[in-house]
Amino acid sequence: MKTEHKKWELRLYIAGHTEKSVTAMNNLRRYCEEHLKGLYKIEVIDLLRKPQLAEGDQILATPTLVRKVPEPIRKIIGDLSNEEKVLVGLNIIPA
């Protein structure tokens, strides 16, 4: 894979441990283990605890996955249940 040399910094914004949040977290972990093993870093931010962080990344919906690195920033909202969409959205596989 040509993206192997890159580091991936992902941020997942959730609002409390709801069903959707948990699904999203599990889905994300699974995709990363499969495609970006050892190259990724996931930061989960619970907006209920840190509401001030929502503004910075322009978060509207939860859950929202933000790809901080590599640039440009990409956002995927929803529980990430569609694997292909997530991988395309994060530019892990070409569309």
Place this chain on the structure above:
Amino acid sequence: MKTNSSTKQKQHNKALSTLQKTPTGISGLDEVTGGGLPKGRPTLVCGEAGCGKTMLSIEFIVRGVIQFNEPGVIMTFEERAAELAVNVASLGFDLEKLQADKKIKMDYVHISRAEIQETGEYDLDGLFIRLGHAIDSIKAKRVVLDTIENLFGGLENEAILRAELRRLFTWLKDKGVTAIVTGERGEGKLTRYGLEEYVSDCVILLDHRVVNQISTRRMRIVKYRGSLHGTNEYPFLIDSEGIAVLPVTSLNLDKETTSERISSGIPSVDDMLGGKGFFRGSSILVSGTAGTGKTSIASAFADGVCKSKQRCLFFAFEESPQQIVRNMRSINIDLEKHIKSGMLKFFGARPTLYGLEMHLVAIHKEIQKFKPSVVILDPITNFISIGSLSEVKNMLIRLIDFLQGEQITVMFTALTLGDLVYDQTDEAISSLVDAWLMVKDIEANGERNRGMYVMKSRGMKHSNQVREFVISDDGLELIEVYVGPDGILTGSAREAQILQEETGVAIHNYALSRKDREIMRKRQVLEAKISSLNSEFESVEEELNKVYEEEELRKQILNKNRQTMQSIRRGNEKNDERQNSK
């Protein structure tokens, strides 16, 4: 008893009305809505692009902070906070400072479909949390969401979005904030995405229409649940001080009236109006054909008002203020000193500058700012160029209404063009005004003169005579006209009449003196006669006296002679002595 029961009624009503309102502080809007927006509920403000939605929202927040000390959150989906701050800086709103003071919190929500992928279930908790955090961080009482509909452009799943919006508005209510939500006007609907479905308490529609190349902004309260509200379209203005809505058209005529009088500034006009001038708070129309001195009358009025230490606001729609000041100087009316002393203020504007309604709003605002006791509009006829007669009439009704409420005397001037139009223009407003001065051309003997009369003057005795109106270097004056067998005489004909009368007087005087002299002469003749008779009488008397004396003398001489004769005859000395002693 009556007052008691009515106050009781009021208290009762107060207890009943549970809907509390949040004043917006926007000029006029609170009057239209009967106190402001519904407290603790969202209000929808909708309209086309550029109709002033954002302006209204921002003003609501800023005035909330400045006037009512209620912090507010502005969440914008359209403009960046910095851009917005620049846009409203022209109104003197310093958003940066208010943000630094933690009175206002601005949040720019950027949303673009290009950056966002959607997969699976989600909700808008992120937005809720953001908004909630913003509200809590400054303890906001007011919230603006401008324009939340942009979410529809950014998110694909409309079903989720609609459900979340419904939840958002409920959540806002639970938060107890008074919110304004703006929405773009849609085809056949109030908003493009049907936001009115969710915000059901109060809906305000803004409109921006261009008729005959003149734009007018209007506002209408489509719905206000649980509250009385004006249902008309109210014109509003966005100017350097924000939004101003014009609420006037009160239907009732329960205005306070006063019998206080205010001088017209021309003593001879006052004389025609029962000697005291107009009523304070009344409306006066001065109409006449071109060049009859309407502006001069208005200026004289302004001059008089300012001299009596009252404020006067002069709206000039035809000539520029400088022009009026210069022209009036030529007839000995010095307006400049009143301007300098701050008693007089000119407001010059071309009628075509904006629509009628906007003019009305502008006039309204100026009046409220300057607080004059007299307002002059010169002339109102120019308004017909931007509106129909009925619209102008409507505007004037509203203006007079407002002015009467404030006890402000108003003078309009109106141009009339010959008999036909004069009927038209004046008929439209004549019923509205309290006093009507008419200046008319009187054309005779190859010259044009001005005649003035009081067409009507409600509630006071007034002259029914036509006076000649003379504008001279010393100012304005009314002169009694001569009524001759051929009608009234004015101008040189009047002068001729005066001369003729003067001649008559001279001739009369001459005749009188001639008669006097004749009598004098006659007397002299008689006196001469008397004196000659007297001397005649004296000579006759003398004559007579002479005869007497002669006779006496003769008698004495005779006597003497006789005695002498006797003595001679007797020759007796003794006898002589005896005779002598006897």
